[in-house]
Amino acid sequence: MRARKFVAILACSGLSLWSAQVAVAQQDDSASAAELRAELEQLKLDYEQRLARLEARLAAMESAPAAPAPATGGSALSDKAFNPAISLILDGKYGHFSNAEGLRDLPGFQLGGESGSFNNGLILGESELNLQANVDDKFFAAATIAFESDGDESGAAVEEAYLQTLALPDGFAIKAGRFYSGIGYLNGIHSHGTGFADDPLPYRAFFNGRLADTGIQASWTAPTLLYAQFGVEALSGNSFPAAGAANSGVGTRTAFAKFGGDFNVSNSWLASLSYVDSNVSQRSSGGTAEESGIDPLFGGDSSSWIASLVWKWAPYGNPRDRNFRFTAEYLDRQEDGVLDLDGVTGTYSGDQSGYYLEGVYRFHPQWSAGLRYDTLDADNRVFGLGTPTVLDDNRETPKRLSAMVDFWNSEFSILRLQYNHDDSSLNRDRQWVLQYIMSMGAHGGHSF
Amino acid sequence: MRSLLLALVPLLTLASVPVHAAVEIFACEPEWAALADEIGGDKVSTFSATTAFQDAHFIQARPSLLARVRRADLVFCTGANLEIGWLPVLLRQAANAAVAPGSNGFLDASQSVRLLDVPTSADRAEGDIHPNGNPHFQLDPRNLPHIAATLTERLQRLDSGNAAYYDERLAAFNARWTKALANWSTKAENLAGMQVIVHHSAWVYLEDWLGIREVGQMEPKPGLPPTASHLAGLLDVVQTSDVKAFLRASYQNPKAASWLMDRTDIPDIVIPHTVGATDEASDLYAWFDDIINRLLEVNR
Numbered sequence: 001m002r003a004r005k006f007v008a009i010l011a012c013s014g015l016s017l018w019s020a021q022v023a024v025a026q027q028d029d030s031a032s033a034a035e036l037r038a039e040l041e042q043l044k045l046d047y048e049q050r051l052a053r054l055e056a057r058l059a060a061m062e063s064a065p066a067a068p069a070p071a072t073g074g075s076a077l078s079d080k081a082f083n084p085a086i087s088l089i090l091d092g093k094y095g096h097f098s099n100a101e102g103l104r105d106l107p108g109f110q111l112g113g114e115s116g117s118f119n120n121g122l123i124l125g126e127s128e129l130n131l132q133a134n135v136d137d138k139f140f141a142a143a144t145i146a147f148e149s150d151g152d153e154s155g156a157a158v159e160e161a162y163l164q165t166l167a168l169p170d171g172f173a174i175k176a177g178r179f180y181s182g183i184g185y186l187n188g189i190h191s192h193g194t195g196f197a198d199d200p201l202p203y204r205a206f207f208n209g210r211l212a213d214t215g216i217q218a219s220w221t222a223p224t225l226l227y228a229q230f231g232v233e234a235l236s237g238n239s240f241p242a243a244g245a246a247n248s249g250v251g252t253r254t255a256f257a258k259f260g261g262d263f264n265v266s267n268s269w270l271a272s273l274s275y276v277d278s279n280v281s282q283r284s285s286g287g288t289a290e291e292s293g294i295d296p297l298f299g300g301d302s303s304s305w306i307a308s309l310v311w312k313w314a315p316y317g318n319p320r321d322r323n324f325r326f327t328a329e330y331l332d333r334q335e336d337g338v339l340d341l342d343g344v345t346g347t348y349s350g351d352q353s354g355y356y357l358e359g360v361y362r363f364h365p366q367w368s369a370g371l372r373y374d375t376l377d378a379d380n381r382v383f384g385l386g387t388p389t390v391l392d393d394n395r396e397t398p399k400r401l402s403a404m405v406d407f408w409n410s411e412f413s414i415l416r417l418q419y420n421h422d423d424s425s426l427n428r429d430r431q432w433v434l435q436y437i438m439s440m441g442a443h444g445g446h447s448f
Numbered sequence: 449m450r451s452l453l454l455a456l457v458p459l460l461t462l463a464s465v466p467v468h469a470a471v472e473i474f475a476c477e478p479e480w481a482a483l484a485d486e487i488g489g490d491k492v493s494t495f496s497a498t499t500a501f502q503d504a505h506f507i508q509a510r511p512s513l514l515a516r517v518r519r520a521d522l523v524f525c526t527g528a529n530l531e532i533g534w535l536p537v538l539l540r541q542a543a544n545a546a547v548a549p550g551s552n553g554f555l556d557a558s559q560s561v562r563l564l565d566v567p568t569s570a571d572r573a574e575g576d577i578h579p580n581g582n583p584h585f586q587l588d589p590r591n592l593p594h595i596a597a598t599l600t601e602r603l604q605r606l607d608s609g610n611a612a613y614y615d616e617r618l619a620a621f622n623a624r625w626t627k628a629l630a631n632w633s634t635k636a637e638n639l640a641g642m643q644v645i646v647h648h649s650a651w652v653y654l655e656d657w658l659g660i661r662e663v664g665q666m667e668p669k670p671g672l673p674p675t676a677s678h679l680a681g682l683l684d685v686v687q688t689s690d691v692k693a694f695l696r697a698s699y700q701n702p703k704a705a706s707w708l709m710d711r712t713d714i715p716d717i718v719i720p721h722t723v724g725a726t727d728e729a730s731d732l733y734a735w736f737d738d739i740i741n742r743l744l745e746v747n748r
Contacts, residue, residue, distance in 0.1 A: 049612070137550060140540060167545040171518055221518050221543045227511035260511025265499065268510045312508065317499065320506040321701060365673045410672065412572060445537040448509050 108378030112208025300337010576671025
């Protein structure tokens, strides 16, 4: 066996090594010449065996039955085949709310600039252009540009633009650029891919919709039958809740662990635990609080925990005709630091939490209906400012109940009607939303 | 120098021993898992991502599948966009470079066969079409030896130590399959010209092989659910032709077929589209035996 392996090495490493070996052999006595002869014999035998195997395969192929001409279909390559997969998602909404605009702040929460609240009337939601492709054998890259229109103003924003490694060994992967953080469950899903027309309150309050930032992510997937993925991220901290890149541009750090599997052929689950730590500097409510309260600047530390659970049922693993999805996420945030109100400083310590429960049932290949309950709770302590601010929780617990029904003409076009019974701000709001989502072009699969 | 080379031998021997004892194969559909077992024998361990009761077009990229792809040495799938809704997600998220498309660890069976129904244009107004051609080619048994040969070559690259073993298994499979094919052809002679209405355009390869004529589909357009008006139109087709059966796969909703059955005296039959789709279709050979038996039963 050893000798055979030796010969195999010789064959592989080519003629130079072979001749060197011969030279060495010639200097040796006749004993090693005999050894060499034995090796040559072995080499011959080796080749004979390979030849025999090839003959066997040839014979096997000849005995194979007559069949259609091979390899003409498959994926015929053309220049076009190298184009990135392009998709355009059009998301439009019509809202009819019982409350006037501007009263949709959440008591006790300093909100980010575009925290997902929308207005009466017709609006263009986040319509998105997405391009993605494998760059080469080592990298995958994707970019999502969101188009938004609000009154007279319209503009485009980079939602995501990142690369991801494809060829790191042992289950490691690196993501770099601007991307949706891997924390939680909903955070990785674009707004048009969720079951409702708006985001649950905790995501709106804690992450301004989603935690999306520029940075780097490292993850590792375990080689186990139980799905287990672990990841860490270093992000610039330019995005809410950090707002204002602190610590030399690494203002937010996250860590997450995800586990998942099947209970049986019809039931699957995914659970995760995530942690976000941000250094906050000069954070204000990005405009939403202007009308309703005094908005000091916050600087300090903000850290959040997220526990997520997803359970999906699809009869015999076929989600198409009927399926049910239950999602629950609990978020808890601790904020400590200093407030600044036009030169007057105070201290702030916030203990905030929120959760949402959501169930969406597809009862027909083209129809689904869902219910969602989301709520927040803030226990904030503010000292030294001498005046009430948006951080005063007033012992209010924002909450909301939503119901929706949607019609899928195909998986590419969705029409949705949603009702929110909204007790999240000071006055109860009854909100009706009509939404369309149209997906054109390449339609990659969805994550679980 | 020689002793140095000899010292390398045990090291190289160690390095060439794969981490897993057997080649772990992630097959997208049961028929490829069965074929992988046929060729790989006890040198491989196979897992089928879907069961015979699942529609391989519409599968969720479940965590359990991610975990399986992460561990796989070979991902063996139909290709031709059949798994477009979930396989690319699995491949990207599972962080397993060994099975990336283009590598030895990724086998797209559609590359080894000639595809039928290749559309001249791709427009979603035409339904859920497959731009590369119809991906249900497992239903022409003449395709399997070509795929088996490609699989054997891949297994030999991944597990060169057992190359001879795989050759022997391939030769044995080909010999037995050739005989079986001849038997099926003889047995199915009378099926040529038989007229059927199908649920989904999933049977073109079977029809091509046996000379069966498809005169209608219950789906108004591929991938779109049957509608009442379209089914009513099929009743007219039944009037003007000699339809022997309504064909559907085990995962397809029986409602449309039973609606038609109630209004005609034509039977609705489940044809196993893969191994395990019926009790009788217990392996690759029994699968095609059962297809032919079931067709003969209604073709009287």
